[in-house]
Amino acid sequence: MKSLPTKIQELNPKQAKLCLDIEKFGKLKSSENFAAKNMLVGVSGGIDSTALLIIATLLAHKSGGRVFCAHVDHGLRDESAGDRAFVEELCAELGVPVESLKADVAGYAEQNSIGLEEAGRIIRYNFFKQCLKKFEADYLLLAHHIGDLSEDVIMRLIRGTGWPALAGMDAYDPARKLLRPLLSTKKEKLEDFLRSIDCSWREDETNNSDDYTRNRVRNRIMPLLYQENPSLGAGLVRLKSQAELDESFWDEQVAEALEHAQKTIDGGILLPCSILNKYHSALRLRIYKKILDDIGPGHALFDSILLLDQSFLARKSGSTFQFPGNKVVKVNKAGLLFNIN
16 A cells, blocks of 8 residues: 555545545535544445545635544454454554444444344444544544445335435434434445555445345335336435424424423423414424423334324324333323423
């Protein structure tokens, strides 16, 4: 591997444009110049995260930011030690501080009676959270791209996820400082970028296995969908943008509606009939879900929320609905009363 570029000006025009397009997308989603901040990049050593790490360092050099790296060895493959060595060597060449974790994902999964994928995700994000604090990073950059977004949409469809979450993973999650600047970029462009600068990467052979749901979607379903529509990825990116606009609108409507909610003496929340009667059911359902989410943990299913609204419309005073997390909603003459048991 020859010396890696340290400035965007050292790239050919095509690859320089790729980096600037990624920067533009990240700025649009985060609403600021993220490359001027402290960025923690999650790196596995694969094509996507290796490209992201290098691109982040180039953008940081241009904008005055700093880059840090976090790597998790899941301990599930014999080659994982080599992945860690590769990432640490790459970071040394780039001058990027790196924090590595060797985790017992299989043991954690067994101990908590969960799948390997879920165990790995929990361990990774907990580690990323620690690294964000250690490096005082403003952003956690992850390398999900158009292909990952497409797979995520199909997996959510399979699970029966509703709108707007059906449109897939978010490009920016401020609560977790998480930014996915590659979410409008094709994987092929990332591989082309690495080849253009003669940079290698690590291959994870488990990606070819159909033991995991995501792999089955990637290896079996996605090729068929792309065969029917080669522009599927671009279409799903547009769908995601439309979903974000819808979600922003509904968030504003829900916030305005909740200004009319009343706190009760015992800490409950009353939604008066006089207010609810003015709203379309689409808004009422979102109001219910927002209150249920805010008063405590526990995921309320759409079918249950819909039954609650139907009971309200039928004026079934005295009806009581139990939701996960000991949340209770009672229908009375005054409206809907939300509380915790």
